[in-house]
Structures are given as C-alpha cells and as structure tokens.
Amino acid sequence: MKKIVLFLVMCLLLVGCGKTKIQKYKGIMSENDYVIIDVRTKEEYDDGHLVDAINIPYDEIDETIDINKEKIIFVYCKSGNRSKYAYEVLKNLGYTTYDLGAFQDIDLPKA
Numbered sequence: 001m002k003k004i005v006l007f008l009v010m011c012l013l014l015v016g017c018g019k020t021k022i023q024k025y026k027g028i029m030s031e032n033d034y035v036i037i038d039v040r041t042k043e044e045y046d047d048g049h050l051v052d053a054i055n056i057p058y059d060e061i062d063e064t065i066d067i068n069k070e071k072i073i074f075v076y077c078k079s080g081n082r083s084k085y086a087y088e089v090l091k092n093l094g095y096t097t098y099d100l101g102a103f104q105d106i107d108l109p110k111a
C-alpha cells in the first residue's frame with residue numbers, strides 16, 4: 001500500500017512540474033522582451049506555429065544570426081530534439097535561452 005501511495009505522489013509531482021515550467025515561461029514572457037524561434041523547417045512552420053514565432057531552422061543558427069542579445073529567446077521544434085540543439089548553440093553564443101520543447105505540447109496560442 002505504501003508503494004502505491006508513494007507512486008501516486010511521485011506521479012502528481014511530475015505532472016505538476018510540467019505545468020510549473022510553462023507557467024514560469026509565461027511569467028518570463030509577460031515581464032521581458034523576447035523572441036520565439038521555431039527551429040523546424042519552413043514547411044513545418046508553414047503548417048502551423050506559435051503566434052509571433054519566427055522561423056530559423058536549427059541548422060541555420062550560428063554566430064551570424066541577427067538577434068539582440070538583450071532579448072530572451074525561446075526555441076521549439078516538433079519533438080524537442082532540434083530545439084535542444086538550438087538551445088545549446090544559442091546559450092554558447094551568449095543568449096539567454098529557454099527550450100519550450102515539442103510544438104504540440106506547448107500551451108501557447110498557435111497560428
């Protein structure tokens with residue numbers, strides 16, 4: 001019985017952590033100047049994207065991108081793999097960056 005209760009408590013904590021992450025991002029977005037980058041292909045972006053997101057495919061993100069380093073950057077992709085890569089590149093370039101993960105899992109307005 002103790003194992004079942006412990007398992008249920010752990011599940012609730014994990015579910016709660018996901019919501020807290022999105023709430024944190026929404027808080028950052030409401031208080032700061034930011035850019036959302038969809039790092040998928042142009043075709044994927046054209047099929048649907050987050051409102052106000054710009055499209056820069058992950059393999060085009062390098063030191064030549066023209067984004068103000070004072071802005072916070074949020075990245076996302078289809079599954080979270082490409083956004084993880086873009087997050088690392090941007091972080092190493094000195095940007096304040098957050099990885100939103102997979103497009104279908106993001107609770108923000110979509111176009």
